[in-house]
Amino acid sequence: MKTLLDENQLNDGVEKLADAINAHYGDKPLTIICILTGSIVLGADLIRKLRMPTRVGVLQTSSYEGTERGDLTINAEMMLDIKDREVLLIDDIFDTGHTLDKVTALVADYGPTSLQSAVLLCKTGRQEVEYRPEFIAFDIPDEFVVGYGLDYNDEYRNLPYLACLEDSDLEPNA
Template sequence: MPSLKGPPELKHLDHVLVTPLAIKRRIAGLGEQLNADYAKKDLMVIAIVNGALIFTADLLRQMRSPLRLDCLRASSYHDGTKAVGEPRIVDSMKLDVRGHNVLLVDDILDTGKTLAAVAGMIKDKGALSVKTCVLLDKKARRAVPFEADYVGFEIPNEFVVGYGLDFNERYRNLPCIGVLKPKYYAGLV
């Protein structure tokens, strides 16, 4: 594992999948794509929190389009390492999406159930368009036919934490995306 400065929990990682520099560069690239695609368009960004909080903040700093931001809270992990059951919308957004271009931002596209459900809900509320942007895409776990419009990185089927992603609300502040050592979650799922 490369030497990284940061919280002591870095030692809980088996290995780093995506370095802080790679994240920074890819977000800049996503920002340029979004700037081109939404040039001169009013945009509403909806972040799925808590996971997408850090990614969304860094992504918004790259964007030049006029935009409004809202958040919603959805969960399908329920304190484990695998998505279980149907996603729950715990706290919905406050802004009216009717007639707006919406960019839905999430940390990871895993089974696809959460993003499919939330994107469907936003379409049903009358959004003009709904596109999705994810930091990570884990295709091996897809349970429903759903693909993101903008993807930061495709990753293998490993349990990852850092840069907003968590296990039991820990590790979100790590500056990289890393694979958590099983001893830190084994027996807790």
């Protein structure tokens, strides 16, 4: 496994992301919706750097089997009431963009005052939708990455750094 972003780089990136979000919303109360499971580490680090009154909720999406994309499922059973609230979606990575594109459309139906999104990573040249997140910490090359919340078959989320998975790391027949 090859390290792409170490702990210091991640910390600096999250700090800048928080600065941009704080500058944009000012003192306005904000509702953060973390998209599980990949955004748990980013969410935990980011919310502690936000200065406005903040509510935190979650919803869950899943679309990957190993390193292959499958059908997207969205579980919004744990959504907060966000009617007439400023809402910021948090996700780990913007890849093809289908996840945030679909989640944004679904969450918009709950009637927020505003709806934006922030991601840790954006994979260069992979996007298949018009939608773009308003806040991006890092643009990265088109490689499958793990760590800092991102998984391969539910492993590696606990790594404190971000790494590229190499062929020798893949499970046989996965």
